[in-house]
Amino acid sequence: MVKTDEEIEGAVNPTLNPFRLQPVEIVGLKQVTSDVKTYTLRLADGSHFRFLPGQFNMVSVIGIGEAAISMSSDPDELEAIERGTWQHTVRQVGNVTKALDRLQVGDRFFIRGPYGNGWPPGYPLQRVGASRDLAVIAGGVGLAPLRPVVCRRLARKTGRLEILYGARTPEDMLFRDEFRTWAQGGARLMLTADKIADGADWPYRVGLVTALLDEMEILPGQGHIFVCGPEVMMKSVVRELTERGWPPEEVFLSLERRMECGQKTCGRCQVDAVYVCQDGPVFSYAVVKELLGVDI
Amino acid sequence: MPRKVMQGLAGEDAVVERTVFNDIVTGLQERGYTVYGTVNEKGAGIFRPLGDAGEFSLRCTGGTMPPKDLWYPPFETLFTYDRQTGEFHTDIEETRHAVFGIRPCDVHALLALDEVFLGGEYQDPYYRARRVDLPLIVFNCVEAGDTCFCSSMGTGPGLDHDYDLLITDLGRSNGEGSERFLLEVGSSRGGELARGLRGEAAVDEDYQVKKRRLQETAAGERITLNTGDLPRLMHNGHDHPYWREVTDKCFGCANCTSVCPTCYCADIFDETDFSLRETRRKRRWSWCFLVEFGAVHGGNFREERIDRLRQFMQHKLNFSMGQYGFFHCVGCGRCIVWCPANIDIAQTGRVIRGDA
Numbered sequence: 178m179v180k181t182d183e184e185i186e187g188a189v190n191p192t193l194n195p196f197r198l199q200p201v202e203i204v205g206l207k208q209v210t211s212d213v214k215t216y217t218l219r220l221a222d223g224s225h226f227r228f229l230p231g232q233f234n235m236v237s238v239i240g241i242g243e244a245a246i247s248m249s250s251d252p253d254e255l256e257a258i259e260r261g262t263w264q265h266t267v268r269q270v271g272n273v274t275k276a277l278d279r280l281q282v283g284d285r286f287f288i289r290g291p292y293g294n295g296w297p298p299g300y301p302l303q304r305v306g307a308s309r310d311l312a313v314i315a316g317g318v319g320l321a322p323l324r325p326v327v328c329r330r331l332a333r334k335t336g337r338l339e340i341l342y343g344a345r346t347p348e349d350m351l352f353r354d355e356f357r358t359w360a361q362g363g364a365r366l367m368l369t370a371d372k373i374a375d376g377a378d379w380p381y382r383v384g385l386v387t388a389l390l391d392e393m394e395i396l397p398g399q400g401h402i403f404v405c406g407p408e409v410m411m412k413s414v415v416r417e418l419t420e421r422g423w424p425p426e427e428v429f430l431s432l433e434r435r436m437e438c439g440q441k442t443c444g445r446c447q448v449d450a451v452y453v454c455q456d457g458p459v460f461s462y463a464v465v466k467e468l469l470g471v472d473i
Numbered sequence: 474m475p476r477k478v479m480q481g482l483a484g485e486d487a488v489v490e491r492t493v494f495n496d497i498v499t500g501l502q503e504r505g506y507t508v509y510g511t512v513n514e515k516g517a518g519i520f521r522p523l524g525d526a527g528e529f530s531l532r533c534t535g536g537t538m539p540p541k542d543l544w545y546p547p548f549e550t551l552f553t554y555d556r557q558t559g560e561f562h563t564d565i566e567e568t569r570h571a572v573f574g575i576r577p578c579d580v581h582a583l584l585a586l587d588e589v590f591l592g593g594e595y596q597d598p599y600y601r602a603r604r605v606d607l608p609l610i611v612f613n614c615v616e617a618g619d620t621c622f623c624s625s626m627g628t629g630p631g632l633d634h635d636y637d638l639l640i641t642d643l644g645r646s647n648g649e650g651s652e653r654f655l656l657e658v659g660s661s662r663g664g665e666l667a668r669g670l671r672g673e674a675a676v677d678e679d680y681q682v683k684k685r686r687l688q689e690t691a692a693g694e695r696i697t698l699n700t701g702d703l704p705r706l707m708h709n710g711h712d713h714p715y716w717r718e719v720t721d722k723c724f725g726c727a728n729c730t731s732v733c734p735t736c737y738c739a740d741i742f743d744e745t746d747f748s749l750r751e752t753r754r755k756r757r758w759s760w761c762f763l764v765e766f767g768a769v770h771g772g773n774f775r776e777e778r779i780d781r782l783r784q785f786m787q788h789k790l791n792f793s794m795g796q797y798g799f800f801h802c803v804g805c806g807r808c809i810v811w812c813p814a815n816i817d818i819a820q821t822g823r824v825i826r827g828d829a
Contacts, residue, residue, distance in 0.1 A: 193596075193598075194563060194565075194598050195595040195596070195597070195598075196551045196552065196754070197552075197561075197563075198561070239556075239743060239752050239754075240554075240556070240743050240745045240752045241743060242741075243741065271770050407771070408772075433769060434767075434769070435766070435767060435768060435769050435774075437739060437740055438739070438741060440594070440595035441589070441593050441594070441595070442590055442593075442595070442597055442737065443738060443739045443740075443741065443756075443759075444737055444739065444759075444761070445738060445739075445767075447788065447792065447796075449787075449792055450793075450794070450795025450796045451795075451796075452796075455593075455594065469708065469711045469787065469792075470774070470775070470784065470787075
């Protein structure tokens with residue numbers, strides 16, 4: 178039967194437009210690497226912005242466009258909650274991110290969000306014990322969406338935390354000035370760079386992030402692994418984790434896809450029968466390995 | 474059984490003559506609707522506003538293009554931003570379109586888009602404004618087009634839900650006399666429209682004729698696709714060598730996705746006027762066949778044409794089932810008509826599933 182007007186009316190709240198933008202003000206700026214900045218933001222209307230680690234916003238610079246960018250700060254940090262602030266850590270690579278790069282403290286832009294499921298325990302249908310051990314494996318700017326997880330785990334002081342992080346060069350590493358705090362907080366940090374300058378002072382590894390897997394102390398059955406980085410990096414990481422006996426249900430990946438809406442309607446992020454924007458971006462490897470069209 | 478001749482129907486099923494079409498179109502227009510119907514223009518069946526039902530062509534089957542743009546236009550403005558004042562202006566106007574002569578396949582396609590735009594966590598207010606008051610006067614198909622395979626997809630040639638009025642051509646009695654159409658009422662809105670029309674109360678025999686004509690139409694479809702277990706078979710056939718064979722013929726022109734009644738992919742982009750006073754955020758159709766569709770910084774998730782072609786067909790015959798519980802292919806055959814390389818999605822499905 179044809180739905181009556183009332184049925185359709187009743188199904189939606191006509192006053193809510195999911196494309197409505199919220200103005201945000203930049204209250205802090207920090208150069209993280211030569212092409213990465215962390216923006217500390219608050220909503221211009223003073224209301225509080227809530228999100229889960231691993232979720233993202235559609236960030237708008239009007240006249241330029243929108244880009245999907247994950248939150249990089251701990252949503253439960255008391256000081257940030259009091260100030261109503263959160264952070265995005267952004268590498269300038271496209272039109273929108275380059276336009277963001279020209280903004281200063283006090284400038285405004287727009288967001289809509291948060292979108293996506295986030296890392297476990299936000300991940301649907303999957304309860305991951307918060308007290309179990311956790312290893313995060315990141316490549317390049319892939320550490321940004323994992324920073325909320327790292328901060329949360331350190332604040333809770335539950336379970337072991339290992340961070341395996343690789344970047345093209347030591348200078349491309351995000352959050353270097355926080356590594357000491359993370360280590361003092363109890364995290365085991367393992368670092369590697371694809372290449373280093375001749376004569377550089379680099380007491381860590383040189384090579385791909387997979388080279389760090391042998392140094393892991395957390396073993397299969399003891400906890401979970403969260404992975405974020407380029408797809409080619411995630412592919413070699415999960416292959417080696419599988420060889421080491423990690424069950425695919427305990428390894429979680431954050432997928433990247435082009436997104437225009439974040440609301441399952443633009444179709445751009447479809448992979449097999451999932452929409453990365455809302456069903457993800459975080460999926461267990463058990464799900465990812467069955468998806469057609471993902472080379473992981 | 475003697476027929477009850479009605480001077481003015483009370484809003485129930487009836488057998489009517491063609492003259493009633495005009496009464497229905499007029500009735501809709503009097504209620505403030507712009508009535509769209511298939512009009513034969515230079516050999517193509519185009520959905521456009523009808524002046525009266527005389528312009529309506531019954532022989533267009535589903536139309537060369539689907540009526541999708543009535544509820545999902547190729548371009549639309551989501552909002553306007555005034556760069557001087559910093560104010561946003563959103564203009565969502567509820568349209569009053571009616572479709573006269575939409576076919577069962579296209580109704581199924583509309584229901585598919587309802588799930589996309591209104592069935593999830595976020596309801597699209599722009600789509601909703603065009604959908605909320607949209608009378609559908611559906612024509613069952615009594616003749617199969619050359620590329621139709623709706624009976625395979627379970628979307629036609631007859632419809633039994635989601636219509637306001639449903640019209641089936643019953644032909645002429647014994648091949649003589651005037652044309653007779655079975656008019657079925659599917660909603661209170663349809664009942665309102667049928668009230669007062671001239672006709673005869675429908676009897677069992679009329680429904681039998683309808684049933685027989687629909688069976689004949691289904692049997693006359695030259696294209697078939699067995700959809701039993703199709704998603705699993707398509708999944709398993711993702712690396713079938715036939716994909717390469719089809720890809721080698723494909724121009725990557727995106728005609729198929731442009732004419733598909735269920736395709737909904739979009740770009741969202743900003744457009745600033747030359748005076749720099751206003752920026753409009755717009756949405757326009759996009760297609761998985763375009764190279765840039767899957768591009769992100771530093772790469773493209775569907776760089777090769779075979780990946781894009783497979784995405785289109787896998788989405789229609791496999792992924793949509795996992796997403797929404799039904800196929801996003803309604804068997805309308807337009808992608809086959811419009812393909813300059815004669816690529817046939819049903820043929821591809823048959824080969825991948827192992828039937829050809």
